[in-house]
Amino acid sequence: MPEREVKLTIGPQHPMLKEPESFLLTLRGEKITDMTVRLGYNHRGIEKACEQRTYIQDMYLVERVCGICSHSHSTCFIQTVEEIAGLAVPKRGLYIRTLIAELERIHSHLLWVGVAGHEIGFDTLLMYTWRDRELVMDILALISGNRVNYGMNTIGGVRRDITTDQIPQILSAIDKLEERTKYYIQVGTEEITLRERLSGVGKLSKEDAIHLGAVGPTARASGVDRDVRRDDPYGAYGELSFDVITDNHCDVYGRTLVRLGELMQSYKLVRQILRQLPEGPIVVKAPRKIPAGQAVSRYEAPRGEDVHYVKANGSDKPERVKVRAPTLANVQVVAHMLKDGYLADTPIVIAAIDPCFSCTDRTIATTNLDNGRTDRMDWPTLRTYGIEWYSKQGIDFTELNRKLRTMRESN
Amino acid sequence: MLVEEEKIRQQLVERFGLPAEKITVQRERRIWADVPAANFGEIFDYAADKLGFVILATITGLDEGPTLGVIYHIARESGIILNLHTSVPKDKPVIKTVSARFPAADAYEREMVDLLGMQVEGLPPGNRYPLPDSWPAGQYPLRKDWKSDTIGKSEVTENA
Numbered sequence: 001m002p003e004r005e006v007k008l009t010i011g012p013q014h015p016m017l018k019e020p021e022s023f024l025l026t027l028r029g030e031k032i033t034d035m036t037v038r039l040g041y042n043h044r045g046i047e048k049a050c051e052q053r054t055y056i057q058d059m060y061l062v063e064r065v066c067g068i069c070s071h072s073h074s075t076c077f078i079q080t081v082e083e084i085a086g087l088a089v090p091k092r093g094l095y096i097r098t099l100i101a102e103l104e105r106i107h108s109h110l111l112w113v114g115v116a117g118h119e120i121g122f123d124t125l126l127m128y129t130w131r132d133r134e135l136v137m138d139i140l141a142l143i144s145g146n147r148v149n150y151g152m153n154t155i156g157g158v159r160r161d162i163t164t165d166q167i168p169q170i171l172s173a174i175d176k177l178e179e180r181t182k183y184y185i186q187v188g189t190e191e192i193t194l195r196e197r198l199s200g201v202g203k204l205s206k207e208d209a210i211h212l213g214a215v216g217p218t219a220r221a222s223g224v225d226r227d228v229r230r231d232d233p234y235g236a237y238g239e240l241s242f243d244v245i246t247d248n249h250c251d252v253y254g255r256t257l258v259r260l261g262e263l264m265q266s267y268k269l270v271r272q273i274l275r276q277l278p279e280g281p282i283v284v285k286a287p288r289k290i291p292a293g294q295a296v297s298r299y300e301a302p303r304g305e306d307v308h309y310v311k312a313n314g315s316d317k318p319e320r321v322k323v324r325a326p327t328l329a330n331v332q333v334v335a336h337m338l339k340d341g342y343l344a345d346t347p348i349v350i351a352a353i354d355p356c357f358s359c360t361d362r363t364i365a366t367t368n369l370d371n372g373r374t375d376r377m378d379w380p381t382l383r384t385y386g387i388e389w390y391s392k393q394g395i396d397f398t399e400l401n402r403k404l405r406t407m408r409e410s411n
Numbered sequence: 412m413l414v415e416e417e418k419i420r421q422q423l424v425e426r427f428g429l430p431a432e433k434i435t436v437q438r439e440r441r442i443w444a445d446v447p448a449a450n451f452g453e454i455f456d457y458a459a460d461k462l463g464f465v466i467l468a469t470i471t472g473l474d475e476g477p478t479l480g481v482i483y484h485i486a487r488e489s490g491i492i493l494n495l496h497t498s499v500p501k502d503k504p505v506i507k508t509v510s511a512r513f514p515a516a517d518a519y520e521r522e523m524v525d526l527l528g529m530q531v532e533g534l535p536p537g538n539r540y541p542l543p544d545s546w547p548a549g550q551y552p553l554r555k556d557w558k559s560d561t562i563g564k565s566e567v568t569e570n571a
Contacts, residue, residue, distance in 0.1 A: 040541030048552055213515030232440055232490035296484055296494060307469045324469035329515050
């Protein structure tokens with residue numbers, strides 16, 4: 001029988017995917033001949049919402065663009081606001097911001113190594129890395145009170161200081177993590193199964209990486225020597241020394257080595273920051289109203305370059321906020337990587353850009369529209385629907401509601 | 412300090428006869444240029460080909476009242492960003508795609524099409540981004556006169 005072309009839709013809801021997005025693969029046998037991506041399923045209206053809120057409220061909103069690189073987005077955003085307002089953030093504030101940034105990179109990269117292990121059926125690696133990742137999560141919780149969405153930033157500096165008794169705790173966790181990462185590098189370079197499984201998968205040449213606009217570890221693993229921390233320094237990076245890790249494997253294996261190498265650099269950076277941590281205030285007072293102006297800021301998030309643009313109109317609310325998350329830059333790259341590859345490699349190739357679709361889709365979505373007809377449920381309709389659904393299952397809330405009413409009335 | 416930035420500014424002013432006040436150096440590594448839509452393409456190509464702005468960081472679309480604004484944030488390897496701004500009238504908001512040179516622009520341009528009602532000439536066929544396929548025509552959420560309950564209200568009349 002002659003080979004036929006098969007079109008396979010993956011998503012928007014699919015067990016392989018951690019977030020909704022849709023991939024349409026064209027297959028010839030087991031080989032992928034073409035792929036298109038449809039995004040937008042995670043759109044939450046954040047850019048529009050920012051225009052209707054104050055700068056401080058926006059900072060918390062923007063921190064929630066992404067669950068993993070929350071500090072990346074909030075820092076990238078307030079850097080623009082601080083620039084427009086002409087605020088000079090105290091050195092200590094910048095160092096603490098940078099410290100959180102590197103701790104965030106550590107937890108994000110360890111998470112990725114685990115996910116990559118899982119996608120190729122190497123779940124031991126997932127268990128190991130995610131166990132170790134708890135060390136950095138504990139440190140982030142120790143400093144900020146939270147494992148993610150740290151709320152460390154504020155316009156003009158940071159909200160929490162680093163105390164002297166926290167420093168040895170952070171350093172001890174970093175020592176352990178460095179030890180563990182050395183082991184993972186050994187696994188990465190010596191373990192044949194891992195190397196063979198990842199080598200040659202999701203190929204992306206240096207020329208294509210540059211042409212398609214790949215960012216972050218995805219670009220660096222194709223030999224593109226770009227890192228905003230060095231090229232357009234912000235925070236305390238201008239005063240710190242670190243290497244930009246690149247690799248010339250141009251495949252998923254290379255992307256693994258880059259992230260492992262970057263972990264080692266992050267440990268080095270954390271130690272430097274704590275050693276050089278300047279004394280002094282951590283924040284300057286910021287005005288409520290930001291003068292008219294505009295600024296653009298770049299930030300090397302764990303997944304690549306974040307770009308934020310803010311236009312201020314002199315009020316306490318921005319005129320325009322624009323967010324470009326790294327996954328949006330890398331998504332076209334994925335389509336290219338998958339072409340001529342095998343269907344079975346799809347999960348690991350997609351995972352290898354460390355995609356974050358909630359970052360990418362952030363601007364607007366208010367209504368569910370189906371064929372032009374509206375079927376949006378408002379709160380009372382949803383409530384009624386819920387009550388009816390449960391009563392069909394034999395669960396009756398009438399008695400409970402009566403009790404609640406009595407309780408409210410007696411109060 | 413700012414030697415490189417000033418040099419780029421001079422080159423743009425001299426080559427295209429732009430008014431000097433339209434190009435500003437905000438600080439180290441940040442240049443803003445406001446250029447007319449008529450010779451935007453020429454200036455953009457010159458910046459990318461001759462001035463070394465080989466990275467497209469992103470494209471921002473703006474609702475500026477009577478006009479729609481576009482800012483192309485393009486960067487050099489060394490970190491300098493040139494923010495090229497131009498405006499087109501809102502009743503005929505047509506720009507040309509830059510996706511042939513920067514394929515990543517595809518997503519940024521589609522975003523302006525969906526959210527601001529920009530018309531991008533030369534955009535290759537593909538899925539819309541980011542709004543749903545069933546999104547009503549003529550609703551551009553990032554326009555200033557669009558409120559998040561605009562659709563909710565039309566829904567009420569529809570259901571009544």
